[in-house]
Amino acid sequence: MKHRLEQYFNAPKPSGKRAFLRSMEPRRINVRHLLIIQARYIPKWVWLTCAPLFLFAWYAGRFDQEFAVARLMALMPFLVMVSLTESMRSVVYGMQELELAAQFSLRSIVLARMGILGFANLLLLIVISVLLGQNTFNSVIFLLAPYLLTALGNLMIVRRVAGKEGVFACAVFAFAVSGADLLLHTMMRTYFADRYLPAWFLLILLLGMAVVLEGRNTIKSICELQI
Amino acid sequence: MELNVDRLTKQYRNKIAVDRISFSFHEGIYGLLGANGAGKTTFMRMICGILTPTHGSVAFGGIDVSAEEYRAGLGYLPQDFGYYPNFTGWDFLLYMAALKGLSRRAGAKRAKEMLELVSLGDVAKKKIKTYSGGMKQRLGIAQALLNDPKILVLDEPTAGLDPKERVRFRDLIEQLGKDSIVILSTHIVSDIDKIADTILMMRDGQMIFTGSRGEVQEDLESFYLKEFEA
Numbered sequence: 001m002k003h004r005l006e007q008y009f010n011a012p013k014p015s016g017k018r019a020f021l022r023s024m025e026p027r028r029i030n031v032r033h034l035l036i037i038q039a040r041y042i043p044k045w046v047w048l049t050c051a052p053l054f055l056f057a058w059y060a061g062r063f064d065q066e067f068a069v070a071r072l073m074a075l076m077p078f079l080v081m082v083s084l085t086e087s088m089r090s091v092v093y094g095m096q097e098l099e100l101a102a103q104f105s106l107r108s109i110v111l112a113r114m115g116i117l118g119f120a121n122l123l124l125l126i127v128i129s130v131l132l133g134q135n136t137f138n139s140v141i142f143l144l145a146p147y148l149l150t151a152l153g154n155l156m157i158v159r160r161v162a163g164k165e166g167v168f169a170c171a172v173f174a175f176a177v178s179g180a181d182l183l184l185h186t187m188m189r190t191y192f193a194d195r196y197l198p199a200w201f202l203l204i205l206l207l208g209m210a211v212v213l214e215g216r217n218t219i220k221s222i223c224e225l226q227i
Numbered sequence: 228m229e230l231n232v233d234r235l236t237k238q239y240r241n242k243i244a245v246d247r248i249s250f251s252f253h254e255g256i257y258g259l260l261g262a263n264g265a266g267k268t269t270f271m272r273m274i275c276g277i278l279t280p281t282h283g284s285v286a287f288g289g290i291d292v293s294a295e296e297y298r299a300g301l302g303y304l305p306q307d308f309g310y311y312p313n314f315t316g317w318d319f320l321l322y323m324a325a326l327k328g329l330s331r332r333a334g335a336k337r338a339k340e341m342l343e344l345v346s347l348g349d350v351a352k353k354k355i356k357t358y359s360g361g362m363k364q365r366l367g368i369a370q371a372l373l374n375d376p377k378i379l380v381l382d383e384p385t386a387g388l389d390p391k392e393r394v395r396f397r398d399l400i401e402q403l404g405k406d407s408i409v410i411l412s413t414h415i416v417s418d419i420d421k422i423a424d425t426i427l428m429m430r431d432g433q434m435i436f437t438g439s440r441g442e443v444q445e446d447l448e449s450f451y452l453k454e455f456e457a
Binding site (some may be wrong): 037039043069089093094095096097100101102103104105109 | 296308322
């Protein structure tokens with residue numbers, strides 16, 4: 001019966017299908033969808049860089065909090081470097097022009113990546129600070145200092161040095177901040193006492209503001225092709 | 228629908244790369260010719276919304292170039308493009324499909340169709356870094372066509388393609404030009420000679436000739452050289 005119906009009542013061939021599909025409104029993509037797309041394309045190894053920090057905090061925090069904080073401060077720059085260069089990878093790998101011409105603006109793409117990785121880093125920071133035990137607030141302040149300093153430096157570098165050379169320069173900067181952290185802990189431990197906390201807090205505020213400003217300028221510059 | 232370019236200008240510190248160009252594009256194939264440094268790529272980038280003009284505007288059906296709706300109907304192949312190092316041809320097209328607003332299913336379907344169209348179906352799962360120059364170029368053409376664009380801008384699309392691939396590409400563009408605006412720039416005059424409905428010539432940022440292919444009575448290459456000597 002079905003076969004006979006198909007024989008006698010052949011569906012007409014589609015005509016004007018392409019014109020019809022083109023006449024439809026383009027699909028709107030919301031922020032959630034954009035975040036999911038970008039999260040899916042962040043390589044696994046970027047997420048795995050969080051693991052050593054997490055494990056170290058969990059292990060070392062049980063024995064000597066001050067030692068753990070000192071070592072984690074030295075590791076923070078690398079976390080930032082990985083996250084930031086991943087956020088800017090359109091520029092690093094020459095995909096900028098293609099992504100600029102896509103439906104989603106490149107600005108949205110970069111902000112999505114920065115948002116995802118920044119949020120993940122913030123969560124990690126809080127978890128690490130809790131794992132370290134006492135004085136969670138102090139730990140967050142001390143860990144934020146090299147984090148924000150490296151973020152500021154890397155943003156300035158990415159805006160001025162294109163491609164893989166930029167990534168290399170960011171790595172060098174991260175190493176420099178890390179080394180400076182270790183030196184600071186070795187030679188000037190008194191500056192980590194509670195009475196210096198307001199000064200650290202002020203430093204975090206200033207660095208935070210500088211990072212926001214520099215971040216805005218960097219995103220603006222990569223979203224217009226530099227000739 | 229019309230693509231309107233109105234007094235489009237791009238000026239850098241002491242150079243005017245594009246100088247007050249006004250033109251209206253309709254469905255068909257536009258061949259853009261010009262020497263190196265004439266301003267072709269800058270012009271095309273402004274049409275794609277990649278560069279902000281110093282003055283002037285670009286709009287398609289009244290929609291400004293900066294709007295998401297404009298870019299939704301745009302396909303662009305740059306002169307040079309990169310790719311993320313771990314991407315296969317398949318991954319690359321799926322990623323671009325997602326950025327062009329296609330759902331996962333629609334993106335996968337289109338990616339498969341485009342890979343067959345550009346004869347890269349067999350190597351879709353191989354990493355792009357293993358591709359030859361011609362294969363990368365074909366992949367670039369495939370991504371430009373993913374969203375069935377109403378405006379297709381191709382900058383040196385036949386660079387790196389062998390003669391057989393160039394013929395296939397020309398046939399493809401001829402089909403697309405029937406109901407899309409196709410703007411292609413190339414140094415290979417014969418590519419434009421065979422398929423362009425309208426010829427545009429640029430020199431020093433200005434449009435020095437615009438006319439249908441039929442208006443050029445002689446061999447296009449001779450005409451092109453004559454215009455640039457004038």
